Amino acid sequence: VSREGGQRALPGALVAAVALFLAAFALYKLFG
Amino acid sequence: MTGPNGFASGSGSGYARRFTSGLVSWPVAFACARERLRQGPLWVLGLLVAAQGLTVKGEAAGAQLFGSLMGPLSLLLFSLFLGAGLVSEELESGHAQLVLLRPLTRAEWFGGRLAGAGMVLLAAMGLAWIFGLGTALREGAGVSSALLLSLPLAFIWVFAWLATLAAVSVVARGWSNAGWMVIGFGGWGALYWFTRMGHGLFKAASAQKEAPVFDALVAGLKAIEPYVGPRSPGDLLAAVQMGAPADWSPLLYDLLWAAAAWLVGAVLVNRRELARRRP
Secondary structure, eight states: OTTTSSSSOOEEEHHHHHHHHHHHHHHHHHHH | OBOOOSOOOOOTGGGOOOSSSEEEEOOHHHHHHHHHTOHHHHHHHHHHHHHHHHHHHHHHHHHHHHTTTTHHHHHHHHOOOOOTTTHHHHHHTTHHHHHHSSSSSSHHHHHHHHHHHHHHHHHHHHOOOOOOOEEEEEOOOOOOOHHHHHHHHHHHHHHHHHHHHHHHHHHHHHHHHHHHHHHHHHHHHHHHHHHHHHHHHHHHSSSSSOOOHHHHHHHHHHHHHHGGOOOHHHHHHHHHHHHOOOOOOOHHHHHHHHHHHHHHHHHHHHSOSSSOOOO
């Protein structure tokens, strides 16, 4: 654990959500 | 490798582990919601949001509820107060350091603060929606699909703003995140409208009809404009209300914006120094 407290790992779900919504938005814009 | 209490364990993994499954710390979220509910001015704005449900016309409730002028305005004002100092207050008081002695990630703590504010937002909007539903039923208009969609779509839109406020609050002192948001997005809005107005006046007044640089500038601003900030679902809901083909891209864009702002906030809070600084 970090000296200052709190692990600094990122939630994988959040990274996946950003990628998913980015892909969905781009696909909708291109083909929707 | 993760130990029984969520700490990374085992040789080599340490705290350098990059990803976790933890998105929100719910105890932090409920504490945050309770704390926000103790603010008087927020209640006034929350009731203003809820009162929108009483002003709608039954058959157009879905499009009007969060889509007419006062709806979005009161929602944005409410989220501005809700998100002001959302993270910075905890960092500056030293409370964040204390809470993070517990086995939770910084991202979970940040998610907790955001989710707590989100719950308060959902409560106010839910109340407005119930009032709107009551108005629609009382006027015999029935429940339209636009009315059903208005709550989730509008919530995602305002939540995207709230996530942005939270992310800015990681690096801005006190309530200044709200100020920076107003300056940033208000400044953009002013730039956009004044440039367009100036362009129109120039076209009307000037004898020479060719102004390639000015035209290109306005065209560029117009192209960027829909992507500056989360997009209001007003047009989408109006289209659904009328049974017209709807453009769903605002919904996808708001989902993207909300998730991206949340992620940026989590990254920033990971990079920030938690120790109180001398004023």
